[in-house]
Amino acid sequence: MKKVLLIEAMGSAEDLLDAGRELGVQIVVATHREIYESYAPAVKEKVSGVVFTDFSDPERALKELAEYARAEGVEGVVGCWEFLTPVAARLAAELGLPGNDPERADGCRNKRVMAQLFEEHRVPAPRTVLAQDCDAAAAGLAASGFTYPVVVKPAEQAGSWGVSVIQGPDELPEAFAAAQAWEYESPHGFPLDTTVLIQEYVGGVEYSVESVVFEGRITPLTVVQKFTTDGVFRAEIGQTVPAALSEADTATLYGTTVAAIRALGITNGVAHTELKLLPEGGAKIIEVGARLPGDRVPELIRLARGVDEARAFVQVALGIEPELTPRTDRAAAIRFFVPPRAGRFRSIDGVVRSPQVHRIAVYPQPDDEVRGPGDNDGRVGYVMLTAATPQKVNRAADAAIANLTIELE
Ligand SMILES: Nc1ncnc2c1ncn2[C@@H]1O[C@H](COP(=O)(O)OP(=O)(O)OP(=O)(O)O)[C@@H](O)[C@H]1O
Ligand SMILES: [Mg+2]
Numbered sequence: 001m002k003k004v005l006l007i008e009a010m011g012s013a014e015d016l017l018d019a020g021r022e023l024g025v026q027i028v029v030a031t032h033r034e035i036y037e038s039y040a041p042a043v044k045e046k047v048s049g050v051v052f053t054d055f056s057d058p059e060r061a062l063k064e065l066a067e068y069a070r071a072e073g074v075e076g077v078v079g080c081w082e083f084l085t086p087v088a089a090r091l092a093a094e095l096g097l098p099g100n101d102p103e104r105a106d107g108c109r110n111k112r113v114m115a116q117l118f119e120e121h122r123v124p125a126p127r128t129v130l131a132q133d134c135d136a137a138a139a140g141l142a143a144s145g146f147t148y149p150v151v152v153k154p155a156e157q158a159g160s161w162g163v164s165v166i167q168g169p170d171e172l173p174e175a176f177a178a179a180q181a182w183e184y185e186s187p188h189g190f191p192l193d194t195t196v197l198i199q200e201y202v203g204g205v206e207y208s209v210e211s212v213v214f215e216g217r218i219t220p221l222t223v224v225q226k227f228t229t230d231g232v233f234r235a236e237i238g239q240t241v242p243a244a245l246s247e248a249d250t251a252t253l254y255g256t257t258v259a260a261i262r263a264l265g266i267t268n269g270v271a272h273t274e275l276k277l278l279p280e281g282g283a284k285i286i287e288v289g290a291r292l293p294g295d296r297v298p299e300l301i302r303l304a305r306g307v308d309e310a311r312a313f314v315q316v317a318l319g320i321e322p323e324l325t326p327r328t329d330r331a332a333a334i335r336f337f338v339p340p341r342a343g344r345f346r347s348i349d350g351v352v353r354s355p356q357v358h359r360i361a362v363y364p365q366p367d368d369e370v371r372g373p374g375d376n377d378g379r380v381g382y383v384m385l386t387a388a389t390p391q392k393v394n395r396a397a398d399a400a401i402a403n404l405t406i407e408l409e
Contacts, residue, residue: 001026004317005051005065005074007088008035008081008188009043011097012292015299015310016078017046028074030065034137035187055188058087066094077098078269082158083185085290092268098215098319100290101265109265109289112155112195118285119201121263124256125285126151126199134176137198138169146200154179155195158376165201169298188288202284204276207243209257210301211271212312212322212339218261218271219324220254224297225390227335235373238335238397241300244390249277266290270313296334296384303332303358303386330386331393335382335401342372343408350403352384356396358384370408380406 002025006016009029020027028050029036033139035054036044051068053061068075069091077097079088086106090097098107107113118125129138129144152175153163162182163174179196208224225243229235245253257273264271272293274286292298298309307328315322337348345364353360362381364370371378383400387393 001107002076002080002318003028003048003072004073004076004314005030005069005091006047007065007077007079007084007091008055009039009047010081011296012294012310013080014043014046014287015292016314017043017078018047019308019311019314023204023311025314025318027077027314030061030068032188050300055084055087056184056190058190058300059312062087062090069095075348076314076319078313080291081154081190082289082291083190085109089290092317095322098268098317100267100269104265104289105192108288110193111153111155111197111287112193114264114287115197115199117263118247118260123259123285124282125260126202127196128153128200131176131196131198133195134173137176137196138172138402139200141169141172144198145198146198149151149168149201151197151199151201152176152179153197153199155197156192157182195264202276202278202286203380204278204284206286207253208237208270208272208293208297209244209273209275210254210297210308210309211257211273212309213261213266213269213271213320216267218258218266220257221309221324222301222305223242223250223253224293224300229281229338229373234333235338235375235378236295236336237338238333239295239297239366240331240333240390240394240397241297241304241333242390244394245277253277253281256285260285260288264288266288270309270316295336296382299384300332300334303384304328304330312320313352316331330388331390332384332386333390333393333397334382334384335397336376336379337362337383337401337404337406339370339380339406341408341409344368345370345380346407346409348381348405349405349407352403354385354400356385356393358386359398360384380387 028049076094078086089100089105093102115128129140221244227238312322
């Protein structure tokens with residue numbers, strides 16, 4: 001049985017573990033001992049093995065994992081947790097296995113390096129000023145010629161943590177401090193680049209494109225449409241695959257995505273690209289991760305297209321031509337349930353079970369404490385749907401949750 005090393009079973013790891021099982025490939029996870037203890041039982045049950053290391057010392061972790069991989073005959077490496085995708089690229093290169101360019105792999109997690117690579121390779125992306133302290137940010141911003149609003153964000157964070165859109169210079173100090181609040185990654189504890197990026201604000205509608213890359217050949221699988229709440233917190237409340245877009249707009253997004261993936265040296269693996277379609281035409285990249293999408297999007301792609309991105313990722317890691325031909329032409333959507341406030345959970349009522357509903361999931365048990373809205377951890381469940389077209393699945397999703405009530409105590 002072939003063996004693949006998975007660099008941390010976080011993010012969409014279950015999709016990879018399921019794909020490994022279906023392909024008859026053993027997936028061994030590299031993690032920290034205490035993080036392994038906190039894995040969900042379903043994840044623990046699916047892993048074929050585990051190797052403990054300490055990613056807070058990246059050089060030592062790389063050495064240990066290379067020794068393990070050679071001794072155990074590991075034939076492929078996949079990264080899942082975005083922060084560790086450069087480790088996956090370096091390990092694959094060290095072992096002579098398929099992976100991404102180790103020299104540019106930091107550009108897939110560090111937005112400072114990413115912005116520099118985009119500029120070098122003329123990829124359409126927001127112009128960016130870098131600063132280590134707030135005075136330098138103010139000076140850089142004044143010299144840049146950017147008009148407000150501008151975006152202030154950390155070089156290395158995720159989940160929109162520390163990302164602010166500011167309307168004027170008086171908001172800069174607070175936004176800057178928010179963007180520089182983390183010195184270490186959690187939960188592995190390796191140091192983060194505390195450079196702050198100030199970017200011109202890109203208008204338009206945001207999408208993601210999910211792609212598979214095999215031996216440098218880039219295949220965009222689909223455009224995903226993201227639904228977010230308005231207001232101070234922009235929690236993601238749903239996704240639809242594929243986005244309801246014209247062929248021309250889809251081609252624009254794919255073209256820009258391909259340029260970004262090339263610039264970052266993603267040559268064997270997957271890419272999650274966030275980008276905006278501009279009102280004036282064209283698109284600009286917000287960011288790219290060398291990882292699977294979250295929010296159960298791999299399952300939505302399976303339902304809508306009959307293509308399994310996680311399976312393709314494992315195949316690519318093993319040097320096998322991935323199966324990317326669409327087998328269906330439908331649409332799929334997910335809408336998350338988010339309670340209006342924190343409290344003690346009672347029940348979820350009013351979800352309409354139409355024929356389009358594929359699954360309804362409720363996370364908490366009665367009496368569990370739940371968080372309010374604010375970020376993605378506030379979710380208490382979801383409804384997943386399929387239909388013939390994106391328009392139909394969006395209508396079915398709206399109807400399914402129109403009378404949703406979340407009872408709290
Ligand atoms: N330059 C920009 N112009 C317009 N909007 C932006 C810009 N940069 C970021 N955003 C908005 O902020 C969101 C979060 O930014 P970004 O993706 O860079 O950070 P992140 O922490 O990696 O977030 P996440 O993990 O939520 O995707 C983006 O999805 C986008 O909506
Ligand atoms: Mg992002």
